[in-house]
Amino acid sequence: MRILLVGEYSRLHNSLKEGLTALGHEVRLVSTGDEFKNFPSDILLKRKYNTGISKKIKVGLFQLFGIDISSISLKNQFLQQKEKFKGFDVVQLINESPLGILPKYEKEIISFLKKNNEKIFLLSCGTDYTSVKFAYEKKFRYSIFTPLFEGKISEKEFFPALKYLNSEYKDLHNFVFENVDGIIASDLDYDIPLLGNKKYLGLIPNPVNTNKLQYSAFTSEDKIVIFHGINRANYYKKGNDYFEAALSKIKQNYPSKVEVITVENIPYSEYIEKYNSAHILLDQVFAYDQGYNALEAMAKGKVVFTGAETEFLERYNLEEDEVCINALPNVGNIFEKLEILILNREKLQEISRNAIAFIERAHNYISIAKKYLDAWENS
Incomplete structure (x- = not known):
């Protein structure tokens, strides 16, 4: 089987790749390395404009015109190598926003992957619309939002998680759920909010290469x-x-x-x-x-x-x-x-x-x- 893994968090996809490869499957991993953690990828997309004067220009452009040059750069890096992302039996996204770019660009990439490969799956791993909404509505006894509810941190500072409740991320969520063949959770924090969803395939524990x-x-x-x-x-x-x-x-x-x-x-x-x-x-x-x-x-x-x-x-x-x-x-x-x-x-x-x-x-x-x-x- 030919398998494409898209995105990386905390080495999960690397370990899964090692297990799949050991079983004789052909696996390719594309990601941004998960920010400063620098996890390896077969195809590493480089997040640019994050330091110095280029970061100031990026922030200014986004504030004035809603243009995110980092997202555009990552999307272009992906599409410049698009032939490498065709013809797989399975594609798995590590998150609804697997490359961490603006939703409209994530949609372009996911649409391409859907069109040019056999099956596509979503791994619920890391903050996403479903888990954030569940936690924000206080359905857990406690959650990542507890510090926000207790006033330890402002909504502005919590934007990286709260953004998933915005209309554009909710729209991305709906788009992904409509287009994937199934959804898998990596642990109970993502399993519990997904229970009852018709495309939910269940929890598969994180793979660890001992x-x-x-x-x-x-x-x-x-x-x-x-x-x-x-x-x-x-x-x-x-x-x-x-x-x-x-x-x-x-x-x-x-x-x-x-x-x-x-x-x-x-x-x-x-x-x-x-x-x-x-x-x-x-x-x-x-x-x-x-x-x-x-x-x-x-x-x-x-x-x-x-x-x-x-x-x-x-x-x-x-x-x-x-x-x-x-x-x-x-x-x-x-x-x-x-x-x-x-x-x-x-x-x-x-x-x-x-x-x-x-x-x-x-x-x-x-x-x-x-x-x-x-x-x-x-x-």
Whole structure:
């Protein structure tokens, strides 16, 4: 089977490609590298006009005339190579806006892909109209919009997520849903809002290539190393303020027992290198399930504070905090769970072992690739 993967978030499509390739399929990945993370792609489209004077010109043109020269550049880069995107059995979009460009240009590209390939599928992964609307209407117990509802951040600052509720993005959503052959969710945060949709094919867990992720054991006499990676643009959406407040208390109470590593906005390869020495990784608060960074860290035996709500435990038949720590939007709760691990290294090692086994059982990239193939072939 010939498969085209369009767009990339947190290495998901790279890992899926590795699984599909291992099964003997021909796979091509085109993306913008997911901003500063610089994920590899077979065809890398370069996002231009994002720094210096060119960025100021871009902003001015958009404010005055509604022209986004970055979007036009990316669309042109794609269409200049359009022959490379024809004749595939399956095309999968990683999001309703897979290249992160203005909706009218996304439509042009998706129309081209629909016309020149056999089947086209949508992966609900990352913010989109469906998940944003569901969260904004407070249908989750808590969500990425909780900081907005609590007044921690303004609607203007939250525009990157709120824009999906605008008429042009709603129109893009309707266009994509009309044209795809099926929709797949990458985790429960996207699965729950899609339940009942006639084109929804179900949840397929994120694929993780455990062959590329090595476990490094830690000795009992070492300090416990806690890693906190911050994407400044998503600071409140990820609940980084809760993590920082809890870490402040931990450092004050246990200065001789812990080492804290904090990094901001670094490429994926550097991010991985920085957290390799950690025992505990602080990922995100406002989630029901784990995102890709959390899963890769769990595969390496890190104890991850992330989404692991009741719905997740029930789906995978797990106990609370068995394979990762459910990070609630509560500083005291996060502090207490960190404290338990700092004072109980056996518990830390037990969760570490459970995490590795869980990823291999539920997220192995080969078995997940087979699930995608079944979904595509039977739709």
